[in-house]
Structure formats: C-alpha cells, structure tokens
Amino acid sequence: MPTRREVVAALAEAVGPANVMWRPEDLAVYEFDGTIERSTPHAVALPANAAETAAVVRACNRLGVPVTPRGAGTGLSGGSVPARRGVVISTARMRSILEIDPVDRIAIVEPGVPNLDLSKAAAPYGLFYAPDPSSQQACTIGGNVAENAGGPHCLALGVTQNHVLGIEVVTASGELTWLGGRVPDALGFDLRGAFIGSEGTLGIATKVIVRLVPSPASVITLLAVFDSVQQASETVSAIISAGMIPAAMEMMDRLCLQAAEAGFQCGYPPDAGAVLLVELDGLPDIIDGQAATVRAECLERGAKEVRLASGQREREMLWKGRKGAIPALGRLAPNYYILDGVVPRSKLVEVMETVSTVSERFDIPIANVFHAGDGNLHPLVLFDERTPGAKSRVLEAGGEIMRACVDAGGALSGEHGIGAEKRMFMPWLYNETDIENMARLRTVFGNTGDFNPCKLLPTGTGCGEMAHQAAAIAAAGPDAYV
Numbered sequence: 001m002p003t004r005r006e007v008v009a010a011l012a013e014a015v016g017p018a019n020v021m022w023r024p025e026d027l028a029v030y031e032f033d034g035t036i037e038r039s040t041p042h043a044v045a046l047p048a049n050a051a052e053t054a055a056v057v058r059a060c061n062r063l064g065v066p067v068t069p070r071g072a073g074t075g076l077s078g079g080s081v082p083a084r085r086g087v088v089i090s091t092a093r094m095r096s097i098l099e100i101d102p103v104d105r106i107a108i109v110e111p112g113v114p115n116l117d118l119s120k121a122a123a124p125y126g127l128f129y130a131p132d133p134s135s136q137q138a139c140t141i142g143g144n145v146a147e148n149a150g151g152p153h154c155l156a157l158g159v160t161q162n163h164v165l166g167i168e169v170v171t172a173s174g175e176l177t178w179l180g181g182r183v184p185d186a187l188g189f190d191l192r193g194a195f196i197g198s199e200g201t202l203g204i205a206t207k208v209i210v211r212l213v214p215s216p217a218s219v220i221t222l223l224a225v226f227d228s229v230q231q232a233s234e235t236v237s238a239i240i241s242a243g244m245i246p247a248a249m250e251m252m253d254r255l256c257l258q259a260a261e262a263g264f265q266c267g268y269p270p271d272a273g274a275v276l277l278v279e280l281d282g283l284p285d286i287i288d289g290q291a292a293t294v295r296a297e298c299l300e301r302g303a304k305e306v307r308l309a310s311g312q313r314e315r316e317m318l319w320k321g322r323k324g325a326i327p328a329l330g331r332l333a334p335n336y337y338i339l340d341g342v343v344p345r346s347k348l349v350e351v352m353e354t355v356s357t358v359s360e361r362f363d364i365p366i367a368n369v370f371h372a373g374d375g376n377l378h379p380l381v382l383f384d385e386r387t388p389g390a391k392s393r394v395l396e397a398g399g400e401i402m403r404a405c406v407d408a409g410g411a412l413s414g415e416h417g418i419g420a421e422k423r424m425f426m427p428w429l430y431n432e433t434d435i436e437n438m439a440r441l442r443t444v445f446g447n448t449g450d451f452n453p454c455k456l457l458p459t460g461t462g463c464g465e466m467a468h469q470a471a472a473i474a475a476a477g478p479d480a481y482v
C-alpha cells in the first residue's frame with residue numbers, strides 16, 4: 001500500500017504539483033456531492049487534458065489506488081464521492097468549448113464545461129443544447145454523460161443519450177479511445193451508448209461531441225393551480241392523452257411551492273396544493289391551439305386558475321422557482337434526501353398516494369417536485385441529521401418509496417443514477433445474469449474494481465457504508481485506505 005506522499009508525488013509528475021490537492025482543508029470540498037454520502041479522498045488531481053488524465057489513471061492503477069471521476073459534484077446518488085478514498089480526478093480544468101458547428105449542428109466540448117454555458121455559447125447561432133438539468137448552472141457535460149442526465153425540457157426532446165454523438169474516453173485501464181464520433185449510427189456495438197449512464201465506472205470522458213437543436217420559434221408557459229397533487233397528477237395523463245407532448249410538464253407540491261416562493265418571490269400561490277408548469281414550443285399558430293387544450297384539460301380536472309406567463313420576465317421567474325425549488329427546501333429543513341424513481345404516467349396518482357402515506361407513517365415531511373410528464377418523481381425527504389436515528393429512518397422511508405415505484409412497473413432512477421445509495425436495490429429489477437453482464441462490461445474497459453468503486457452494481461466488497469465512514473477514517477488515521 002503506497003503512502004499518501006508517494007501518491008501525491010506520482011500525481012504531481014502527471015499533472016504538475018500545482019494541480020494536486022492533498023491538504024485537509026482542500027479535500028473537504030471533495031468529500032461529498034448532493035447526497036448524504038461522505039468520504040474524504042487522499043488526494044485530488046486536476047488534469048488539463050486527456051493525456052494528463054490518462055497519466056493520472058495509469059499512475060493510480062500502478063499504485064493500486066482507487067480512482068473517482070468528478071465534475072461539479074452536484075450528483076444526487078453519491079457517484080462522485082470517493083467511496084474507498086484514493087484519488088479524485090476532477091475535470092475542473094477542462095472547461096473549453098472547442099467547436100460549435102452551426103451547419104452540422106454539433107458542438108465539441110471538454111467535460112468540465114457547465115451545461116448552461118454550452119447553450120449560452122450556441123444561442124447566437126439560434127441553437128441550444130436540449131438536456132437541461134435543474135442544476136445546469138453548475139453541473140458539467142461530463143457529469144451529464146455519466147448520469148445520462150435529463151431535465152424539464154427532456155420530455156419532448158429526450159435525455160443526454162439522445163444528444164451525444166461521440167465521446168473521447170480515458171478508459172479505466174488508462175487508454176485513450178473514441179466511442180462514436182461526429183455522425184450518428186456508426187456500425188458495430190454502441191459503446192458510446194453503454195458509456196452514457198455508466199456513472200463514471202468505465203472511464204473518464206475527456207471530450208464530448210453533442211447535438212445542438214434549433215431554438216423554438218415561440219414559447220408559451222402556463223401555470224395551472226390545483227388544490228391537490230392528485231388533481232394535478234390526473235391532469236398530466238389527460239394532457240398527453242389529448243394528443244400532444246409539451247416541451248416540459250413539471251409538478252410541485254405545497255411544500256415546494258412555499259419554499260420556492262419564499263426563496264425567489266416568483267409568483268407561485270403558496271397556499272395551493274400543487275401546480276403544474278407546462279411549456280409549449282413551436283410555431284405560434286400551433287401552440288396557441290395547444291395552450292387552449294392544456295387550459296381546458298386543467299380546468300376540467302379542477303384547476304382553480306390557469307395562468308399564461310405574460311412575457312419573458314414572468315416566464316423566467318416561473319422557471320427560476322422550479323429550478324431553484326430543491327435548494328430552496330433548505331429553508332424548511334437542514335437536510336434532505338432526494339429520491340429519483342420513475343413510474344408509468346398511468347400510475348402517478350397511485351404512487352403519489354403511497355408517498356404521502358409513507359410520509360404520514362414515518363412522521364417525516366416529504367416534498368415533491370418532479371418531471372411529471374416523464375413520470376420521473378423526486379420525493380424529497382426532509383430531516384435534520386443531528387437528530388439521533390433520523391438518517392436511518394429517512395433511508396427506510398426512501399426504500400419503501402423506491403419499492404413502490406418498482407412495484408408500479410417503474411425504474412430506480414430517471415436521471416440521478418444508481419450511484420452508491422441505490423445499488424442494493426438493483427436486484428429488484430435485474431437478475432444475477434443481468435448484473436453479471438454489466439460487471440463484465442466494466443472489465444472490458446479495464447475496471448477491475450478500483451475505478452469508482454462501490455457504485456452502480458450491488459457487487460464488490462470492502463466498500464463499507466459511506467455514510468458511516470467518518471468514524472472509521474478518523475480511527476484509521478489520515479493515510480489509511482478504508
């Protein structure tokens with residue numbers, strides 16, 4: 001087992017001493033992401049390009065040190081938390097947009113480019129990058145690829161998988177390769193597709209070729225106000241059954257509305273039971289008719305009010321509240337545990353009732369903000385981790401909700417990934433052969449267990465419980481691998 005000094009020396013050789021961090025105050029930022037998982041790395045390396053990234057990966061492999069890729073650390077499943085400590089490879093220095101080609105409608109970007117920066121750069125060409133996670137001001141394209149990220153506007157246009165053509169990758173074994181390229185539908189196995197959503201377990205994306213799509217000719221944003229989540233849930237299916245796919249269809253319940261309104265004064269009715277935020281885009285003649293249909297469907301299912309955003313400013317405020325709703329919940333509780341289940345739209349009402357029953361039975365408030373059109377739920381279990389036993393009760397409540405999603409014919413994640421926290425649930429959906437095949441794919445990329453360990457698959461030992469690692473790390477000393 002190498003000492004930390006040896007690890008830091010090897011990293012400094014690969015990326016230069018100024019781009020290696022090892023002091024405790026620097027490492028603190030890298031011990032968590034957006035979840036409740038925590039584990040401190042021994043060191044962080046910040047390579048400037050693919051060659052330096054490959055050199056870091058090879059050095060770690062040679063020394064037998066675990067590696068964890070990291071973008072902006074906004075992940076919500078513990079993916080970039082270094083479960084077995086070791087080295088975090090941050091993409092923070094790879095932030096250039098290398099090319100925007102308005103004719104082929106593609107962009108080539110480095111992995112550390114924040115999602116929103118790409119759309120801003122493409123805007124002068126009348127183009128944008130469609131997947132728009134609510135965290136888009138901070139989260140990176142590399143992290144989006146690893147998590148197959150979605151966002152409010154993915155309902156009509158599809159998630160990251162539908163918008164990435166090619167990826168330059170440093171594999172877990174430290175080799176440089178391209179998966180896919182500038183044009184779609186290359187022959188052979190779709191390893192590009194396999195890499196997207198692999199949660200940083202196959203390698204590190206060092207360049208990404210993405211599709212850009214034309215900015216819509218016009219947009220209408222509506223806010224429908226309901227007394228209950230049930231009415232709003234029923235309306236989601238009704239709107240789609242009426243023969244249209246809105247650009248976005250998001251739901252927020254009362255707790256979220258209150259937090260978002262207190263945080264942003266965006267014009268939400270804080271006493272409503274739920275709201276639906278519906279966006280339509282396209283040619284004005286078409287979306288005017290669609291807006292009338294949406295309005296009628298909402299009113300028919302009990303909406304108290306259906307408001308059309310009167311201009312760009314009101315539209316932006318409505319979206320600001322939605323995109324900031326999760327952080328705004330910090331006003332209601334010091335901690336939240338966010339779930340990410342998917343259910344068939346037809347089961348929305350039933351599963352939302354289960355969420356509310358779980359909340360009552362565990363006596364824990366659960367807020368809901370989600371991509372309703374995709375059936376992608378995000379119950380946020382609110383708690384205070386300083387209360388003894390709170391964390392384990394929250395995890396138990398979360399497990400029950402995830403089970404309800406699976407029992408309703410849904411999935412364990414719509415966009416946040418499986419990461420560290422949901423991997424024990426994988427056998428609910430996949431049999432031994434399925435999981436074994438996924439594990440074999442990891443080895444094809446050279447991952448023998450040390451590349452982003454303890455993520456995605458329920459196999460592998462020695463990961464421990466990250467949430468309980470702080471004590472183990474303190475006991476083992478600063479240089480130990482636990």
Ligand SMILES: Cc1cc2nc3c(=O)[nH]c(=O)nc-3n(C[C@H](O)[C@H](O)[C@H](O)COP(=O)(O)OP(=O)(O)OC[C@H]3O[C@@H](n4cnc5c(N)ncnc54)[C@H](O)[C@@H]3O)c2cc1C
Binds near residue numbers: 134145149
């Ligand atoms: C307030 C808030 C709202 C959010 N809303 C959404 C949403 O609407 N939709 C959505 O999909 N997600 C959402 N997320 C979750 C998160 O922002 C996404 O999962 C995002 O894709 C993570 O990007 P990141 O750069 O922060 O990655 P990180 O958190 O740093 O890492 C995530 C995973 O990607 C891996 N990784 C990072 N970079 C690379 C790379 N270059 N190559 C290979 N692997 C890599 C890491 O190892 C880890 O497994 C939200 C998060 C927050 C905090």
